[in-house]
Amino acid sequence: MSCSVPFKMRLVHLDLKGAPPKVSYLSEVFPLFHALGANGLLIEYEDMFPYEGRLRLLRAKHAYSPSEVTEILHLARLSELEVVPLVQTFGHMEFVLKHEAFAHLREVALFPNTLNPHEAESLALVKDMIDQILELHRGVRWLHIGCDEVYYLGEGETSKLWLQQEQNSHAKLCLSHMQAVASHVLAQHPGTTPLVWDDMLRDIPQEQLKVFLMGKYQECGFQRLWAASAFKGATGANQTLPPVEHHIRNHEQWLQVAVSGPVDTLQGIILTGWQRYDHFSVLCELLPVGIPSLAACLQLLVHGGFAEDVKLRVEHFLGVSSLEIMDTMSEGAGSFPGSDIHALVTQISLHLRSSVDTLLERNRYVTGWFSPYHRRRKLIHPVMIQHIQPEALSLLSRWSNLVQQLEVALQLAFYPDTIEEWLEENVLPSMQRLQGLLQDLGEAAAPLPPPTSSGWDTGQNP
Incomplete structure (x- = not known):
């Protein structure tokens, strides 16, 4: 020194x-x-x-x-x-x-x-x-x-x-x-x-x-x-x-x-x-x-x-x-106390929201065949379900796993109210958007009512 x-x-x-x-x-x-x-x-x-x-x-x-x-x-x-x-x-x-x-x-x-x-x-x-x-x-x-x-x-x-x-x-x-x-x-x-x-x-x-x-x-x-x-x-x-x-x-x-x-x-x-x-x-x-x-x-x-x-x-x-922002998974991301928290928070902060945004706002199957209009009415072309659902489930599984790892790591360093607040502020909004998409897909995949002459029932008289 x-x-x-x-x-x-x-x-x-x-x-x-x-x-x-x-x-x-x-x-x-x-x-x-x-x-x-x-x-x-x-x-x-x-x-x-x-x-x-x-x-x-x-x-x-x-x-x-x-x-x-x-x-x-x-x-x-x-x-x-x-x-x-x-x-x-x-x-x-x-x-x-x-x-x-x-x-x-x-x-x-x-x-x-x-x-x-x-x-x-x-x-x-x-x-x-x-x-x-x-x-x-x-x-x-x-x-x-x-x-x-x-x-x-x-x-x-x-x-x-x-x-x-x-x-x-x-x-x-x-x-x-x-x-x-x-x-x-x-x-x-x-x-x-x-x-x-x-x-x-x-x-x-x-x-x-x-x-x-x-x-x-x-x-x-x-x-x-x-x-x-x-x-x-x-x-x-x-x-x-x-x-x-x-x-x-x-x-x-x-x-x-x-x-x-x-x-x-x-x-x-x-x-x-x-x-x-x-x-x-x-x-x-x-x-x-x-x-x-x-x-x-x-x-x-x-x-x-x-x-x-x-x-x-x-x-x-x-x-x-x-020392650059470590865009890594928890393995091998450091040996200092809390390095696993650092790595997981980095992953979530850099990629969770953007990955969900990409699926909901830039995936052509979602934007073209399951738009907010379609989601509100639970309407979807049956083939499109197989183009959207697997990717959404994979994304949810990946982030759910990382969030669970982070929760375990946080429990070693912080009290429950801190963990609840951080996850609710930084994780929950994106996860809810993803879960909402999957819920709407599930409801849209239910048996369809008989088709009307116009294809979709818009609630308007011809």
């Missing part, structure tokens, strides 16, 4: 607000993360944290138990991965504010993402969340308090009145809440430094911030800055396969930023891997599907570039012949 690595800390982001992995799967991937060059984890628990007391209702159905969180921390230590917990405290509060018990703390009634910073109960809620998380993460050096994408801030009725006062501004409203949260961390948990996403700070005037972006933050007192890149989850809300080349280029640009500034200005980099764009959106790329991208990005950071020898190292780590 290079001794002149510009990012001393390289944290892999685990976004648990969608497709949270089972602890058993984390035990497999943590050693790989370490081998690839990661030395930390940013764990965004959201509703997977085992909150207690009045916060217990925040728990998801399959939330980790306290003992499982302890086990995750133990596994991280074994792989020399420093854990930084993340708790949302301002924006992205949907998992809290969606509940009726806390809905009155929304900044805007119809938008459960943003917390109302004027309510004393809001800060009390956030403090309780922080204290419970740090109780299970004693001794951590950093706590990430989120604060990104605080949309609609200032649009609540209380905020509108507050902003009418001359000395008040959106910047002051934002900073005052961040400061209150950070102050609680520093006062009640000495030794733990709060981290915050910077997007809400970028447009704040320098004289107001005091708390060219790096230069601006340094002049305002932020001597230790972190970068945030992405290895997945950043190119489409319903993306299923990460564009590896895109993420590699992103990290190459971050390297250029790091080497162009003062030495050690950027203390670390967080390789984000968003699993949903927000609590209510669909799943994007699953963690096992993003591992080749993560591997490439980590090795790029460690070696200061992505030359051919680095690419070969990554392929060796993963047990793959190429």
Whole structure:
């Protein structure tokens, strides 16, 4: 490993607000993360944290138990991965504010993402969340308090009145809440430094911030800055396969930023891997599907570039012949944890929908003799059944087999609700179209009524 690595800390982001992995799967991937060059984890628990007391209702159905969180921390230590917990405290509060018990703390009634910073109960809620998380993460050096994408801030009725006062501004409203949260961390948990996403700070005037972006933050007192890149989850809300080349280029640009500034200005980099764009959106790329991208990005950071020898190292780590989107079956598609999921998801994402579309929309027997008009009336030339049905049955059998293999693979890494959601979003629509065709064929193949003089009974008088 290079001794002149510009990012001393390289944290892999685990976004648990969608497709949270089972602890058993984390035990497999943590050693790989370490081998690839990661030395930390940013764990965004959201509703997977085992909150207690009045916060217990925040728990998801399959939330980790306290003992499982302890086990995750133990596994991280074994792989020399420093854990930084993340708790949302301002924006992205949907998992809290969606509940009726806390809905009155929304900044805007119809938008459960943003917390109302004027309510004393809001800060009390956030403090309780922080204290419970740090109780299970004693001794951590950093706590990430989120604060990104605080949309609609200032649009609540209380905020509108507050902003009418001359000395008040959106910047002051934002900073005052961040400061209150950070102050609680520093006062009640000495030794733990709060981290915050910077997007809400970028447009704040320098004289107001005091708390060219790096230069601006340094002049305002932020001597230790972190970068945030992405290895997945950043190119489409319903993306299923990460564009590896895109993420590699992103990290190459971050390297250029790091080497162009003062030495050690950027203390670390967080390789984000968003699993949903927000609590209510669909799943994007699953963690096992993003591992080749993560591997490439980590090795790029460690070696200061992505030359051919680095690419070969990554392929060796993963047990793959190429880092390009692997259009392969599950056999021989890699040796990394979840490589079977990666291979099967790739097959389904690239070919399921297109193969069904080809049959239904470009097969000349279907388009010519079993069009939507014919299907609604269950009418077909008898000979055409033998031209359509075998191909449709073969396609259904092939995809049903692959989907069953994927379901078995997913069960080793994820909980049932994740599997149900991914299959329903990405598999079911195409499979239903295929099954619908076969059902209509079966009904059309039933004994025909006596023919009318016009050939088809259109329901119209001659």
